[in-house]
Amino acid sequence: MAIIELRNVWKEYGADVVLERLTASVEEGEFVTIVGASGCGKTTFLKMLLGTEQPTRGEFLLDGKPIPDEPDATRGIVFQRYSVMPHLTAERNVMLAGELAANRWLGYAFGQRKRQLREEARAMLDQVGLGHASDKYPHELSGGMQQRLALAQALMKKPRILLLDEPFGALDPGIRKDMHQLVLNLWRTQQLTVFMITHDLEEGFYLGTRLWVFDKDRLDPQAPGAYGARITYDLPVGQDDKQTLKTITAQVDDTARALS
Amino acid sequence: MKKLINRQPGILGRCLLGLLPFVLILLVYQSASSARLAENPDDRLLPAFSTMAETVERLAFEPNRRTGEYVLWADTLASLKRLALGVGIAALAGLVFGIATGAIPYVRAGLSPVITGISLVPPMALLPILFIVFGLDELSKVMLIIIGITPFIIRDLQGRALEIPEEQLIKLQTLGANTWQIVLRLVLPQIMPRLINAVRLSLGSAWLFLIAAEAIAATEGLGYRIFLVRRYLSMDVILPYVVWITLLAFLIDFALRRYSQWRYPWFHASQR
Numbered sequence A: 001m002a003i004i005e006l007r008n009v010w011k012e013y014g015a016d017v018v019l020e021r022l023t024a025s026v027e028e029g030e031f032v033t034i035v036g037a038s039g040c041g042k043t044t045f046l047k048m049l050l051g052t053e054q055p056t057r058g059e060f061l062l063d064g065k066p067i068p069d070e071p072d073a074t075r076g077i078v079f080q081r082y083s084v085m086p087h088l089t090a091e092r093n094v095m096l097a098g099e100l101a102a103n104r105w106l107g108y109a110f111g112q113r114k115r116q117l118r119e120e121a122r123a124m125l126d127q128v129g130l131g132h133a134s135d136k137y138p139h140e141l142s143g144g145m146q147q148r149l150a151l152a153q154a155l156m157k158k159p160r161i162l163l164l165d166e167p168f169g170a171l172d173p174g175i176r177k178d179m180h181q182l183v184l185n186l187w188r189t190q191q192l193t194v195f196m197i198t199h200d201l202e203e204g205f206y207l208g209t210r211l212w213v214f215d216k217d218r219l220d221p222q223a224p225g226a227y228g229a230r231i232t233y234d235l236p237v238g239q240d241d242k243q244t245l246k247t248i249t250a251q252v253d254d255t256a257r258a259l260s
Numbered sequence B: 001m002k003k004l005i006n007r008q009p010g011i012l013g014r015c016l017l018g019l020l021p022f023v024l025i026l027l028v029y030q031s032a033s034s035a036r037l038a039e040n041p042d043d044r045l046l047p048a049f050s051t052m053a054e055t056v057e058r059l060a061f062e063p064n065r066r067t068g069e070y071v072l073w074a075d076t077l078a079s080l081k082r083l084a085l086g087v088g089i090a091a092l093a094g095l096v097f098g099i100a101t102g103a104i105p106y107v108r109a110g111l112s113p114v115i116t117g118i119s120l121v122p123p124m125a126l127l128p129i130l131f132i133v134f135g136l137d138e139l140s141k142v143m144l145i146i147i148g149i150t151p152f153i154i155r156d157l158q159g160r161a162l163e164i165p166e167e168q169l170i171k172l173q174t175l176g177a178n179t180w181q182i183v184l185r186l187v188l189p190q191i192m193p194r195l196i197n198a199v200r201l202s203l204g205s206a207w208l209f210l211i212a213a214e215a216i217a218a219t220e221g222l223g224y225r226i227f228l229v230r231r232y233l234s235m236d237v238i239l240p241y242v243v244w245i246t247l248l249a250f251l252i253d254f255a256l257r258r259y260s261q262w263r264y265p266w267f268h269a270s271q272r
């Protein structure tokens, strides 16, 4: 059975239609990359996956049941920023999921359990290349390091679905490539289902297993909110060709101009 | 030559510049005092430094003939006890209600209006009621401090709790946290340095309420002493007491700031 299924999902804010007629289904283990013009509703879609926003029409299903309407441990997330706890060191940030599970009332682990969690955290930090920074606070880390920390923190909970909202948007292209490699490795080893938003169309063409383009196929320049964005392209990654890339780029750029 | 706004004093220069106004104040006082004393040796308004030193020595290091107490220390202890009790209870109440109203919408909906209402009542206007209800002893003075500063602390902390980025609240839920764990692992630790800040800001009012309450009804305390000796125009007591209170206020503030910087380095890094 599909892990995520969309049946004619709409999202409207008042009279503004943000997303409309979304219909798709995603199998466990897929890596969906989402691209689209700024303001076309990518984050809104992620929020519906997360449960902080609800669709205004249609059915949004997780394992065939309506998706829970608040965030929980099935869906991990890395935001563009503010993703890690500023008051905890890197190691404590990564231990957090385990500590919360260890004691329902205090949310702290003690003794043997704590040592074990610390070891697991160290191993995870090594995996994301932060082994040397385990005692540092987030403010002592660079932007890229903070995002790797956020990734490590989210993965410790072993979520079934991992949501990434332009997590590396602020990073240099070189570092971004490294981070993508990291995400791909973690996705393979942990058998996650990943939804990742990116601004870079080309990125979407080689990353993951599936590319979604969010775009408004109907667009009224006088009233950009009259129609919502849909999934205009749903491509398996690997079957890309230069011509498709060009077409999509041109279409997305048109929408972006109309929205701004 | 650099523009004035771009020129920074060195560490020595900063110290000297900072001390200068204090030295000037002392000099002005000194000359005014000598001028008055030269005219009338019995003048009480601007006592000489030597007179004040004698008075302080008598109050601080000689037991009072009647009670056997060292007056300055007894007053200081009494006042600090009231201040600590009042500010401590206010901080605790502020923490509990600030977090509850900041983190939980239902509590906020229930309590926010009444807290806003209470915070608009001028505390000094309630002092007579406190004296009537709690009597003239310790409780009413402590209560005045509590009533005076708690609403401010609650409202400040509620605002700070609401400022916690939503991303972090969501993040913690995706890590499996329940409401209570979110309060304990996210809201409380992030509010603690802000509580210290709020306490530092409200200490000025706390001193004000303390001294006002002591002036009206007390048998010892720094405020009591000042208002007692006012009848005899004893500026040689009042002035050193004022300086002493100021010094205490400074030291408490300094200690709180240092503690916060040491205990919550991440908070002070983000404040810059």
Ligand SMILES: Nc1ncnc2c1ncn2[C@@H]1O[C@H](COP(=O)(O)OP(=O)(O)OP(=O)(O)O)[C@@H](O)[C@H]1O
Pocket: A013, A018, A036, A037, A038, A039, A040, A041, A042, A043, A044, A045
């Ligand atoms: N709470 C809200 N109330 C009203 N309108 C909203 C709300 N949240 C988002 N929108 C609107 O929904 C549209 C889509 O926003 P969204 O944040 O999903 O865009 P996005 O695709 O993530 O853009 P970007 O690439 O810039 O992050 C925007 O036009 C925005 O103004």
Ligand SMILES: [Mg+2]
Pocket: A042, A043, A044, A165
């Ligand atoms: Mg977005």
